[in-house]
Amino acid sequence: MTTSPRRAVVFTNHKGGVGKTSVSTNVAAEAARAGWRVLLIDLDKQGSAGWDLGYRHDDSTDHGQALLDMITNGDQLRPILADVRPNLDVIPGGQKLTELDLWLMSQVMKGVPPAGMLRPLLTDALNNYDLVIMDTNPGVESVMQTALGAAHWVVIPTQPDWNSIDGLSELAGKVAQARTTSPDVRVLGSVLFDIPANAHQIRKRADDDVTEMLGEEAETFKTRVRSAKKIATLARERGQVAYELATDAANAPAWHSILAKHTLAGAEGANTEESAQGVAPEEDVEYAPKSATGVADDYEQLTSEIIRRIIAREDATEDAAS
Numbered sequence: 001m002t003t004s005p006r007r008a009v010v011f012t013n014h015k016g017g018v019g020k021t022s023v024s025t026n027v028a029a030e031a032a033r034a035g036w037r038v039l040l041i042d043l044d045k046q047g048s049a050g051w052d053l054g055y056r057h058d059d060s061t062d063h064g065q066a067l068l069d070m071i072t073n074g075d076q077l078r079p080i081l082a083d084v085r086p087n088l089d090v091i092p093g094g095q096k097l098t099e100l101d102l103w104l105m106s107q108v109m110k111g112v113p114p115a116g117m118l119r120p121l122l123t124d125a126l127n128n129y130d131l132v133i134m135d136t137n138p139g140v141e142s143v144m145q146t147a148l149g150a151a152h153w154v155v156i157p158t159q160p161d162w163n164s165i166d167g168l169s170e171l172a173g174k175v176a177q178a179r180t181t182s183p184d185v186r187v188l189g190s191v192l193f194d195i196p197a198n199a200h201q202i203r204k205r206a207d208d209d210v211t212e213m214l215g216e217e218a219e220t221f222k223t224r225v226r227s228a229k230k231i232a233t234l235a236r237e238r239g240q241v242a243y244e245l246a247t248d249a250a251n252a253p254a255w256h257s258i259l260a261k262h263t264l265a266g267a268e269g270a271n272t273e274e275s276a277q278g279v280a281p282e283e284d285v286e287y288a289p290k291s292a293t294g295v296a297d298d299y300e301q302l303t304s305e306i307i308r309r310i311i312a313r314e315d316a317t318e319d320a321a322s
């Protein structure tokens with residue numbers, strides 16, 4: 001590679017509830033687990049990434065104060081929470097970013113386009129991380145424009161229903177708008193989120209519809225995130241990403257281990273060391289359901305696809321330049 005990679009990826013969609021945060025946090029955690037240095041920037045005033053990754057559970061978030069200060073002062077963005085997971089640093093978002101909306105609007109009034117604002121503040125981060133991921137909030141025009149203008153790659157999570165897909169053309173317009181100040185911002189692809197099991201027809205239809213709305217370059221990733229409400233709720237309650245829930249599920253003793261405790265032989269040998277090791281868990285120890293494994297597989301494969309596509313497009317750009 002002749003130039004150092006610059007990989008700022010924004011997960012965005014002006015619709016809420018389409019998986020922006022779940023996909024951002026899980027892809028960030030998977031890429032970090034695979035060995036890339038990753039920085040997650042949460043540009044959402046809801047700060048939900050902190051629930052997924054756990055730093056809101058122990059209140060170690062500053063609710064976006066540092067991010068607000070860095071942007072409004074024009075300082076280089078630097079990590080606020082180091083090693084939220086090995087290789088994964090975070091700049092938290094949260095309610096303090098309400099002020100960011102107002103500040104960005106005041107800048108727009110002064111004729112400063114939001115799309116050009118954040119990119120210059122990312123230079124250090126891009127030099128220090130293999131991947132910078134931005135989670136965005138729904139609906140807020142100026143923050144979204146800021147994030148789009150700072151990104152090299154746009155990934156669009158969407159649900160497969162027509163209402164969600166129909167809105168994508170508006171998003172395509174926003175990416176085009178961001179390109180006026182950041183000519184290298186490109187759509188990397190879209191992610192179908194919350195897809196029911198065996199929904200081949202729905203998926204095919206959604207693939208075609210997305211392509212119609214966004215064009216070939218936004219081709220949907222083959223891996224979709226399956227519907228798993230229970231796992232998603234547990235993830236946020238516990239502050240664990242999907243692969244961590246899957247590890248927890250894998251550690252759950254087999255259900256039949258409780259039988260040993262209740263056989264005559266089990267009762268007789270109950271005080272031996274050997275039987276102590278085979279003892280069933282206390283009933284109130286709640287392990288994640290086995291279905292977490294499927295969701296974790298989706299995120300692992302999705303991350304692999306996203307990274308492969310980034311690398312392939314980087315190589316293609318380099319070949320074209322040489």
Ligand SMILES: Nc1ncnc2c1ncn2[C@@H]1O[C@H](COP(=O)(O)OP(=O)(O)O)[C@@H](O)[C@H]1O
Nearest residue numbers: 016017018019020021022194226227228229232
């Ligand atoms: N695989 C899934 N299946 C169903 N619901 C999910 C799944 N993953 C996350 N969710 C839930 O969907 C909702 C929206 O997800 P979120 O990632 O917060 O979307 P956004 O950031 O676009 O608003 C949340 O309540 C989340 O718990």
Ligand SMILES: [Mg+2]
Nearest residue numbers: 020021044048
């Ligand atoms: Mg969100």
